[in-house]
Amino acid sequence: SYAIDNQAAVNKLLPQLQDSNILGTIQSLSNYQNRFYTTSHGVNASNWIASQWKQLAGNRADVTVEQFSHANWPQKSVILTIKGTDNAAETIVLGGHLDSTIGSGTGESSRAPGADDDASGVASLTEVARVLLAGNYQPRRTIKFMAYAAEEVGLRGSADIAKRFKQQQTKVVGALQLDMTNYQGDAEDIFLFTDYTNAAQNGFLANLAKAYLPSLKLGYSQCGYACSDHASWNAQGYAASFPFESSFDNSNPYIHSRNDTLASSGNQARHALKFSQLALAYAVELGSDGP
Ligand SMILES: N[C@H](Cc1ccc(I)cc1)C(=O)NO
Ligand SMILES: [Zn+2]
Ligand SMILES: [Zn+2]
Numbered sequence: 001s002y003a004i005d006n007q008a009a010v011n012k013l014l015p016q017l018q019d020s021n022i023l024g025t026i027q028s029l030s031n032y033q034n035r036f037y038t039t040s041h042g043v044n045a046s047n048w049i050a051s052q053w054k055q056l057a058g059n060r061a062d063v064t065v066e067q068f069s070h071a072n073w074p075q076k077s078v079i080l081t082i083k084g085t086d087n088a089a090e091t092i093v094l095g096g097h098l099d100s101t102i103g104s105g106t107g108e109s110s111r112a113p114g115a116d117d118d119a120s121g122v123a124s125l126t127e128v129a130r131v132l133l134a135g136n137y138q139p140r141r142t143i144k145f146m147a148y149a150a151e152e153v154g155l156r157g158s159a160d161i162a163k164r165f166k167q168q169q170t171k172v173v174g175a176l177q178l179d180m181t182n183y184q185g186d187a188e189d190i191f192l193f194t195d196y197t198n199a200a201q202n203g204f205l206a207n208l209a210k211a212y213l214p215s216l217k218l219g220y221s222q223c224g225y226a227c228s229d230h231a232s233w234n235a236q237g238y239a240a241s242f243p244f245e246s247s248f249d250n251s252n253p254y255i256h257s258r259n260d261t262l263a264s265s266g267n268q269a270r271h272a273l274k275f276s277q278l279a280l281a282y283a284v285e286l287g288s289d290g291p
Contacts, residue, residue: 002204004211006288009137010281014212016131017276022269025052025123026115026182026262034112035100035119037075037150037157041108042099046076049098049147052126053080056133063133068149070160075099075149077157080129084142087291091142091165093175093238094128094279095158095229096121097151103256115262116245117255121178122147124275128283139287141173148229151179152256158229166236174201175240176282177230180255181275182265185246188219189274195222196231198239205241208281216274221247243278245271 028048029035035045050067057063062083067076078098084090100114113119129145131137149157165172190209192202209216221244230240246252254264265271 002200002207004207004285006285009288010212010284013131013135013137013280013284014277016135017127017273017280019269019273021127021130022123022272022276025126026119026269029119029122030113030115030262034106034110035098035114036106036110036112037073037099037153039108042075046078046098046149049078049122053078053129053145056080056130058133060133062138068161070149070157073150077149077161078147080145082132082139082143085138085140087140087289088142090171090173091144092173092283092286093144093146093233094125094283095146095148095175096125096178097157097229098122098147099150099152101152101256102258111258113258113261115260116180116183116252116265117260118151118179120180120182120272123269124178124181124272124279127276128280131280132283137284140290141287143283143287151229155226155229155232158232162232162236162238172233172238174286175230175233175238176279177228177240177242178275178279179228180245180252182269182272183245183252184271185250185252186219187217189216190278191219191221191244191247193222193242193244194220195224196226196234197241198234201239201241205243205278205282208285209278212281213274213277219247223248243275
């Protein structure tokens with residue numbers, strides 16, 4: 001059941017989320033020439049995220065950071081795990097993709113900053129992890145933060161991981177995808193996508209927004225195809241959700257080009273902060289449920 005019964009923990013942690021930190025992470029990631037899944041820059045960006053997340057982990061015995069190697073390309077996915085206490089067998093996944101592209105023909109020297117697609121999502125998630133770890137939050141369920149490789153070439157990194165989890169019969173209670181969180185194309189703040197997602201979990205997210213983020217306006221939209229990594233989890237039968245920055249019609253026109261820069265999103269991360277807030281509420285409310 002999607003009970004909302006952890007107000008004390010959520011309301012203590014929410015105010016600690018800072019858009020300045022999100023901005024810094026987007027800047028760092030978009031400074032790589034590109035983050036394409038086959039280039040040296042793409043490999044370096046994955047290693048940078050791993051080092052950043054290892055710093056967040058510090059020496060907490062219940063926190064591990066690993067890079068997930070993929071057989072057919074060099075860029076690894078990154079996974080930070082906060083092991084649960086008395087319900088560790090049940091897992092919550094929060095993901096975004098670390099790769100970037102300017103479309104077919106992207107190569108070693110291509111300029112693909114990918115500030116919104118999807119440095120913004122990785123940055124929004126990194127800030128949630130920072131606050132959970134800085135606040136010494138201890139979940140009862142296991143929480144996994146994931147930065148996927150090779151999303152732009154067919155959701156390949158998340159497909160590998162979701163298939164592995166299914167093979168291992170891992171109980172994933174829910175998966176949340178953050179892909180493009182910082183370009184506000186509409187008056188509404190967050191759009192819940194209804195295709196390739198789970199309706200009950202989408203309802204839970206709407207209730208979380210109402211309970212914790214009452215000033216945010218929600219909308220609903222559809223991609224019409226498997227448009228990001230949530231579809232990999234959905235394909236394995238897990239409950240997935242995809243809160244997105246805008247409606248389909250008003251989505252960021254600069255993506256997959258050299259103009260997908262922080263400047264194209266107004267050199268701010270206030271929009272991305274809303275997604276960190278929703279993701280934190282999701283992680284803490286779901287993470288705090290016992291067996
Ligand atoms: N296709 C997706 C981006 C994308 C997703 C939803 C909408 I509406 C518009 C654009 C992509 O490039 N993910 O990396
Ligand atoms: Zn993309
Ligand atoms: Zn994307």
